[in-house]
Amino acid sequence: MHFNPNSPIGVFDSGVGGLTVVRALMERLPFESIQYFGDTARVPYGVKSVETIAHYTTQIAQYLLEREVKLLIIACNTMASVSAQVVRDLSPVPVLDVIEAGALSALAATETRRIGVIGTPTTINSNAYARAIHEVEPDARVVSQACALFVPLVEEGWLDHPVTRLTAQEYLKPVLAEKVDTLVLGCTHYPLLKPLLADVAGPQTTLVDSAEAMAERTAALLTDLDLHTPSRTPADYHFHVTDVPLRFQTIGERFLGRSLNNVHVVKW
Numbered sequence: 001m002h003f004n005p006n007s008p009i010g011v012f013d014s015g016v017g018g019l020t021v022v023r024a025l026m027e028r029l030p031f032e033s034i035q036y037f038g039d040t041a042r043v044p045y046g047v048k049s050v051e052t053i054a055h056y057t058t059q060i061a062q063y064l065l066e067r068e069v070k071l072l073i074i075a076c077n078t079m080a081s082v083s084a085q086v087v088r089d090l091s092p093v094p095v096l097d098v099i100e101a102g103a104l105s106a107l108a109a110t111e112t113r114r115i116g117v118i119g120t121p122t123t124i125n126s127n128a129y130a131r132a133i134h135e136v137e138p139d140a141r142v143v144s145q146a147c148a149l150f151v152p153l154v155e156e157g158w159l160d161h162p163v164t165r166l167t168a169q170e171y172l173k174p175v176l177a178e179k180v181d182t183l184v185l186g187c188t189h190y191p192l193l194k195p196l197l198a199d200v201a202g203p204q205t206t207l208v209d210s211a212e213a214m215a216e217r218t219a220a221l222l223t224d225l226d227l228h229t230p231s232r233t234p235a236d237y238h239f240h241v242t243d244v245p246l247r248f249q250t251i252g253e254r255f256l257g258r259s260l261n262n263v264h265v266v267k268w
């Protein structure tokens with residue numbers, strides 16, 4: 001099948017968090033245009049049922065496919081953990097997801113094959129990271145921990161707050177007790193807590209940022225499929241949200257580290 005290299009990349013998430021992936025893509029692939037979808041009306045997904053998440057994910061993937069994207073990126077760990085196959089089954093274009101990218105990066109980083117994974121309750125309960133890691137390295141020891149409070153703390157902007165530090169110490173205690181040498185930040189929001197988590201986890205633990213891993217995987221796939229845009233004009237970025245665009249813009253600018261324009265409200 002032939003895809004158009006000039007088409008944008010479609011990236012989606014349950015809300016604003018996937019902008020950490022967009023930011024990594026902007027840095028790694030500055031000429032690639034992006035159509036981003038954030039389901040701000042229905043976030044958070046991390047505590048919803050698998051059926052509901054699959055239904056929402058299908059709607060979003062179809063919306064982006066109608067915008068003729070050349071590639072779909074599931075930036076949300078929760079959606080990727082329970083609905084990646086649903087998207088692959090319906091998509092005529094290639095699909096990448098953060099779980100795959102994060103698992104492979106963790107395997108590349110670990111020396112002891114003892115890997116910690118943190119994420120939302122749905123992501124951790126799905127066991128998707130452990131499965132992806134064990135597919136490649138059946139002997140790896142994977143220690144998973146759901147960190148339900150991190151998403152609201154990040155949305156509140158408490159990136160280096162004593163409450164966040166205490167919460168992180170509590171969540172990471174059982175993971176670090178297992179002497180992991182690598183910790184996967186298995187949620188879109190966690191890269192924003194990277195300095196704090198690095199501090200709590202200590203210098204002996206390598207943190208795997210799934211956003212950076214995703215940008216690397218995307219660059220490699222575009223090369224393999226000969227799908228890099230030939231354009232050298234500034235890329236075009238569009239952001240589609242289902243509710244409250246002003247809040248998306250304010251928090252989004254924090255995630256992106258730059259101003260955010262072209263925000264469209266989708267009414268379903």
Ligand code: DGL
Pocket residue numbers: 013014015017018043044045046047075076077078079119120123151186187188189
């Ligand atoms: N985007 C979600 C994830 O990466 C976090 C926010 C949510 O719970 O919807 O798991």
